[in-house]
Amino acid sequence: xxxxxxxxxxxxxxTVLKGVSETIKPGEKVAIVGPSGSGKSxxxxxxxxxxxxxxxxxxxxxxxxxxxxxxxxxxxxxMGMVFQHFNLFPNLTIQRNITLAPVKLGLQTQQQANETAxxxxxxxxxxxxxxxxxxxxxxxxxxxxxxxRALAMNPQVMLFDEPTSALDPEMVGEVLDLIREVADAxxxxxxxxxxxxxxxxxxxxxxxxxxxxxxxxxxPEALFGSPQDERLQSFLSKVx
Amino acid sequence: xxxxxxxxxxxxxxxxxxxxxxxxxxxxLQITLVACLIGIVLGMLVAxxxxxxxxxxxxxxxxxxxxxxxxxxVIRGTxxxxxxxxxxxxxxxxxxxxxxxxxxxxxxxxxxxxxxFRGGINSVDAGQMEAGRSLGLSRNSTMRxxxxxxxxxxxxxxxxxxxxxxxxxxxxxxxxxxxxxxxxSNGIKGRxxxxxxxxxxxxxxxxxxxxxxxxxxxxxxxxxxSDRG
Numbered sequence: 001x002x003x004x005x006x007x008x009x010x011x012x013x014x015t016v017l018k019g020v021s022e023t024i025k026p027g028e029k030v031a032i033v034g035p036s037g038s039g040k041s042x043x044x045x046x047x048x049x050x051x052x053x054x055x056x057x058x059x060x061x062x063x064x065x066x067x068x069x070x071x072x073x074x075x076x077x078x079m080g081m082v083f084q085h086f087n088l089f090p091n092l093t094i095q096r097n098i099t100l101a102p103v104k105l106g107l108q109t110q111q112q113a114n115e116t117a118x119x120x121x122x123x124x125x126x127x128x129x130x131x132x133x134x135x136x137x138x139x140x141x142x143x144x145x146x147x148x149r150a151l152a153m154n155p156q157v158m159l160f161d162e163p164t165s166a167l168d169p170e171m172v173g174e175v176l177d178l179i180r181e182v183a184d185a186x187x188x189x190x191x192x193x194x195x196x197x198x199x200x201x202x203x204x205x206x207x208x209x210x211x212x213x214x215x216x217x218x219x220p221e222a223l224f225g226s227p228q229d230e231r232l233q234s235f236l237s238k239v240x
Numbered sequence: 241x242x243x244x245x246x247x248x249x250x251x252x253x254x255x256x257x258x259x260x261x262x263x264x265x266x267x268x269l270q271i272t273l274v275a276c277l278i279g280i281v282l283g284m285l286v287a288x289x290x291x292x293x294x295x296x297x298x299x300x301x302x303x304x305x306x307x308x309x310x311x312x313x314v315i316r317g318t319x320x321x322x323x324x325x326x327x328x329x330x331x332x333x334x335x336x337x338x339x340x341x342x343x344x345x346x347x348x349x350x351x352x353x354x355x356x357f358r359g360g361i362n363s364v365d366a367g368q369m370e371a372g373r374s375l376g377l378s379r380n381s382t383m384r385x386x387x388x389x390x391x392x393x394x395x396x397x398x399x400x401x402x403x404x405x406x407x408x409x410x411x412x413x414x415x416x417x418x419x420x421x422x423x424x425s426n427g428i429k430g431r432x433x434x435x436x437x438x439x440x441x442x443x444x445x446x447x448x449x450x451x452x453x454x455x456x457x458x459x460x461x462x463x464x465x466s467d468r469g
Contacts, residue, residue: 050373050374073376076373077375077376079374080374080375081371081374083367083374087371088371089368089372089386091386092386100375100386101375104381105377146371149375150374150375
């Protein structure tokens with residue numbers, strides 16, 4: 001579904017991604033772990049071109065999205081993204097947060113979008129918040145709304161960029177529960193996370209990144225159970 | 241006390257002088273409003289160019305950006321009086337000093353307004369643009385529906401400040417023989433032979449700026465309320 005070939009990314013003189021190649025198949029739940037500064041968030045943000053790669057190719061659904069001819073906005077409709085800091089739109093109600101993109105892009109009428117939003121909000125038990133503004137919600141609620149907002153576009157793949165890192169500890173659970181639910185429904189997902197237990201439980205495959213390359217990848221059992229790479233071993237000994 | 245009243249009578253009532261203040265006030269307000277509108281339009285255009293030029297490889301946009309930077313640097317780096325004199329005596333085809341004021345003050349406040357717009361838009365968290373784009377919205381749509389509505393909250397109060405200082409700044413219009421409030425009151429001073437007319441003019445300016453400040457406060461309060469949800 002997503003094929004990455006020799007991806008390079010520089011920020012000025014700093015090389016963040018040093019040739020990453022990876023294929024993500026439909027239905028996979030790929031967790032990316034690694035120390036901070038390892039390039040894992042940059043890698044994720046390259047997948048929907050929030051960062052423009054310096055070199056290499058990314059293919060999505062048989063189309064080279066790194067090509068200048070590619071309509072990036074169209075591609076992004078099929079890739080939902082969830083951010084560390086939620087990035088809800090504070091000037092819009094929860095309902096409008098969820099319905100803005102489908103309606104403005106002409107995919108749904110406002111009424112259809114409202115119904116979709118209502119269904120999604122019911123699913124996460126926040127239907128009564130439809131007409132309130134993001135400022136009234138807790139962090140956990142905000143992140144769940146942000147996930148639902150991405151789902152409302154009916155994406156083929158969901159990208160999660162440290163979705164629980166900015167949350168108070170007592171709110172991490174509710175967000176992880178929702179992500180797990182989305183995963184169980186068969187969604188293809190790529191998750192950058194520090195929650196090793198969650199990665200172990202939900203992911204079908206785990207990538208370990210360090211210094212701009214994928215140093216090891218495996219099933220969660222194998223990667224966490226018998227890590228081969230020295231850096232991975234030292235990383236796991238610190239975080240587990 | 242009697243002297244003060246006599247002097248005020250001389251400054252205001254005798255020979256229907258109050259009409260002169262109103263004439264001057266009308267010119268001052270005209271210049272302020274027209275220049276403000278020119279400034280807002282100009283400022284918006286410049287701000288859009290500067291924001292879109294960041295990280296762009298489009299040569300036209302880059303050239304425009306250079307021009308815009310030159311414009312704001314020159315205008316903000318030289319005295320307003322001088323700019324006004326250059327426009328009045330340089331563009332001799334202009335029909336009147338008042339028109340020169342529209343243009344001069346308009347161009348001047350455009351440079352300041354552009355920085356207000358740019359600052360207001362840049363102060364919106366970059367994550368907002370990213371979130372909009374990640375949903376497949378174009379840059380323009382995200383600007384329009386998400387970034388601009390939030391930027392307005394930062395922009396409007398500062399823009400009102402600019403309007404207030406513009407109102408006061410127009411008092412230099414007399415340099416190019418425009419009969420604004422300051423110039424006319426100074427003229428009346430020549431007749432009354434005391435400075436009371438200048439106090440009258442001062443009171444009128446003060447009245448206007450205090451009113452505008454009240455409006456600005458009201459706007460700020462409204463925005464603060466919607467921020468709390």
